[in-house]
Amino acid sequence: MRITEIFHSIQGESSHAGRPCVFVRLTGCNLRCRWCDSEYTFTGGEKKSLDDVIAQVKSYGTRLVEITGGEPLAQQEAFELIRRLCDDGFEVLIETSGSIDITPVDKRAKIILDVKCPGSGEVAKNRWENIDELRPHDEVKFVIADRNDYEWAKQVIDDKKLERQEQTCQSERDGPQHKQRRTSRQATRRSAVAANPTHVVDSEVSLSCDIVSRFEPDF
Ligand code: SF4
Numbered sequence: 630m631r632i633t634e635i636f637h638s639i640q641g642e643s644s645h646a647g648r649p650c651v652f653v654r655l656t657g658c659n660l661r662c663r664w665c666d667s668e669y670t671f672t673g674g675e676k677k678s679l680d681d682v683i684a685q686v687k688s689y690g691t692r693l694v695e696i697t698g699g700e701p702l703a704q705q706e707a708f709e710l711i712r713r714l715c716d717d718g719f720e721v722l723i724e725t726s727g728s729i730d731i732t733p734v735d736k737r738a739k740i741i742l743d744v745k746c747p748g749s750g751e752v753a754k755n756r757w758e759n760i761d762e763l764r765p766h767d768e769v770k771f772v773i774a775d776r777n778d779y780e781w782a783k784q785v786i787d788d789k790k791l792e793r794q795e796q797t798c799q800s801e802r803d804g805p806q807h808k809q810r811r812t813s814r815q816a817t818r819r820s821a822v823a824a825n826p827t828h829v830v831d832s833e834v835s836l837s838c839d840i841v842s843r844f845e846p847d848f
Pocket residue numbers: 658659660661662664665666667668670698699700726
């Protein structure tokens with residue numbers, strides 16, 4: 630398989646943010662998002678065997694691994710890599726654009742589905758059937774470039790009933806005692822967005838485990 634980089638760092642996104650994590654960044658992507666920050670993954674990379682990749686992952690002594698890219702599922706060997714890492718007891722996150730069928734991904738791995746908003750220029754590539762394949766431990770992410778993306782993302786959350794799925798998933802995982810605290814946290818975040826929508830630039834909303842908003846300066 631073709632690998633751009635493997636490194637150990639702190640997870641910066643999703644409900645796993647803050648945890649030590651090994652990142653396996655696969656080369657190649659079938660999309661070309663306007664704001665892509667990983668263009669260096671489009672070409673090049675180094676050919677490595679599955680055994681070599683797994684050995685390097687193990688060398689860091691960290692149990693959380695993210696398979697990312699580029700688009701990691703664009704390489705057929707990625708599915709085998711994910712299965713073998715799960716077999717070895719790793720907690721495996723898959724950061725995928727959702728443009729490729731996630732059905733063959735090992736069910737023990739956790740999908741972070743990056744739904745492409747109109748501002749990305751790749752909204753037509755969303756494979757909506759993937760939403761139906763998500764399980765309670767999976768997450769959905771939107772990268773929001775402008776107000777239009779924000780409104781679009783809210784509509785998708787409503788249309789696909791993602792918030793209801795999120796609450797169902799949370800109830801399954803946490804039990805009823807956490808529901809009140811979570812609902813209040815979500816309301817606070819929504820209020821922050823509503824109060825200053827012009828600053829909803831390069832924000833991300835993660836669903837399924839929690840709603841996380843990140844506010845950054847304009848591009
Ligand atoms: S899917 Fe990810 S790697 Fe591919 S173009 Fe979009 S942002 Fe870049």
